[in-house]
Amino acid sequence: MELFIELTISFKTFNCCKKKWLILLTPNWLISITYTVWLTETQQKIGDYMRVCFPNRVTLDRRIFSNIHRRLRETGTFTAINHLKGATQTTRTPDIEEAVLNCIDLNPHVSTKKIGNQLNISHVLVWRILHDFLLYPFHIQLVQTLLPRDFPSRLNFCRWFLDEIRNYAHFDSEIMFRDEANLSRTAITKFHNNNYWTEENLHLIEESHHQE
Numbered sequence: 001m002e003l004f005i006e007l008t009i010s011f012k013t014f015n016c017c018k019k020k021w022l023i024l025l026t027p028n029w030l031i032s033i034t035y036t037v038w039l040t041e042t043q044q045k046i047g048d049y050m051r052v053c054f055p056n057r058v059t060l061d062r063r064i065f066s067n068i069h070r071r072l073r074e075t076g077t078f079t080a081i082n083h084l085k086g087a088t089q090t091t092r093t094p095d096i097e098e099a100v101l102n103c104i105d106l107n108p109h110v111s112t113k114k115i116g117n118q119l120n121i122s123h124v125l126v127w128r129i130l131h132d133f134l135l136y137p138f139h140i141q142l143v144q145t146l147l148p149r150d151f152p153s154r155l156n157f158c159r160w161f162l163d164e165i166r167n168y169a170h171f172d173s174e175i176m177f178r179d180e181a182n183l184s185r186t187a188i189t190k191f192h193n194n195n196y197w198t199e200e201n202l203h204l205i206e207e208s209h210h211q212e
Contacts, residue, residue, distance in 0.1 A: 067094040092129065096121060100129045108197045135197045 116123035
């Protein structure tokens with residue numbers, strides 16, 4: 001696939017060794033080649049190929065390949081023409097879809113409002129695009145950084161907790177947990193919107209400062 005993309009960009013004349021024919025690969029021919037290569041691969045193979053080559057990126061939907069083919073056919077270039085300048089866009093187009101996915105690819109933690117402000121489109125439209133491409137905002141769990149001396153204390157706490165449950169069956173239901181904000185002497189930091197856009201939950205964690 002990468003070879004054919006390079007051929008499409010260069011638009012060079014290639015010498016056919018068989019019968020010494022000289023074939024001129026026009027832009028339309030090259031565009032057809034790239035599209036044919038995509039059609040010969042199943043959706044599963046393309047997904048596997050993308051995950052192996054780009055493990056840290058969001059897997060592209062098969063419609064992206066169709067959009068690239070359409071853009072090459074209509075404009076002769078891979079570069080997207082920016083139709084997003086000016087007033088807020090409310091109409092969904094392939095270029096807007098690709099721009100939204102590129103924002104997620106560059107920063108999976110970005111919010112739909114920031115994407116909307118950056119692209120001059122409604123954040124509701126951003127949400128719908130991400131949802132249609134099976135991307136969801138999974139929460140990142142905040143955990144406290146542990147020091148070597150902390151592990152014995154945690155073990156003692158777990159043992160004490162189990163002993164209390166044996167003595168009082170509903171002991172665990174009377175404990176208040178907080179996970180929506182981090183309280184300190186100087187500020188309150190909310191982590192409710194600390195998300196990671198991806199197809200499946202990666203169970204990511206983020207370490208905070210250790211307790212003195």
